[in-house]
Amino acid sequence: MSAGDERPTRRPNGATDVEGHETRNEGTTLPTLPGGLHAHAKSRTLWGDALRRLRKNRLAIVGLIWITVVLLMAVTADLWVPPTFGDPLAVNTTPGANLQPPSLEHPFGTDKLGRDVFSRVVYGARVSLTVGVLAVSISLAIGLLLGALSGYYGGFIDSLVMRSADVFFAFPYILFAIALIAVLGPSYRNVFIAIGILGWPSIARVFRSSILSVKETEYVDAARAMGASDLRIMFRHIMPNAIAPIIVYGTMSIGGAIITEAALSFLGMGVQPPTPSWGLMLSDAKSLMFGAPWLTIWPGFAILTTVLAFVLMGDGLRDALDVKMKD
Secondary structure, three states: OOOOOOOOEEOOOOOEEOOOOEEEEOOEEEEEOOOOOEOOOOOOOHHHHHHHHHHHOHHHHHHHHHHHHHHHHHHOHHHHOOHHHOOOOOOOOOOOOOOOOOOOOOOOOEOOOOOEHHHHHHHHHHHHHHHHHHHHHHHHHHHHHHHHHHHHHOHHHHHHHHHHHHHHHHOOHHHHHHHHHHHHOOOHHHHHHHHHHHOHHHHHHHHHHHHHHHOOOHHHHHHHHOOOOHHHHHHHHHHHHHOHHHHHHHHHHHHHHHHHHHHHHHOOOOOOOOOOOHHHHHHHHHHHOOOOOHHHHHHHHHHHHHHHHHHHHHHHHHHHOOOOOOO
């Protein structure tokens, strides 16, 4: 047999093995790599790699656990507040019930109206999380739509959207929110509407930049050459590859919306009494900061830890979704 007339070597198990050729084993065809290694049967996806990296980020996992705890407490608030704590909305007229320090009967103490602080912090989580999620949802709906139109079509639409965003950026955020709520009227509903309307420019700009980096790729050109409609190209080919930065930004924005709601409630322009809100609780306790410090410690701690948890979670998602990072 000549050197150039190499033939596969038959093995007892029926496999055919020649370096650089395929190895067949029980009907499965796997490429043989140099050194006798075989390629993995399952390809690793972007989201699978992201989940794997996210699980390795301890701070992000801690943030996710705390967000889950706060969410469960907000949804099941009635189970966490026993009847002995009293109604968190009603004034307690029992003599000596007001401004009690933390004790076994009232773990977080009572406020100046005799209401249990623990129950108000728990019920206040409902307001803060609801405002944060709904406000960011409104911002995402507006920002994704305008950012997609701006980045994909460009030209006059791009200039119109970006100049409109510049107008929103020209005003201080809190002052703009106060002015908008002054027009709409201070209420629980108008708080997340105002925050949502004012939050779209940043999302639109982030999404526009993502679309600009994706729309000129080969697979988008191929879909356009095959006659795919703009709607199909946008939702089938561009959106899935441009949405990762928005997931990160949206997660972090929930923490920012919670802080904004707390600031507006502190200024009297947000949630109105007797509805419990962390910012409103801080506003009521500002004159008693030294005489009854527990009135500011617990709602402040709730705001701090919840916002920090969303920031840590968003930071972990940013690292997990970064395709340049390798395990």
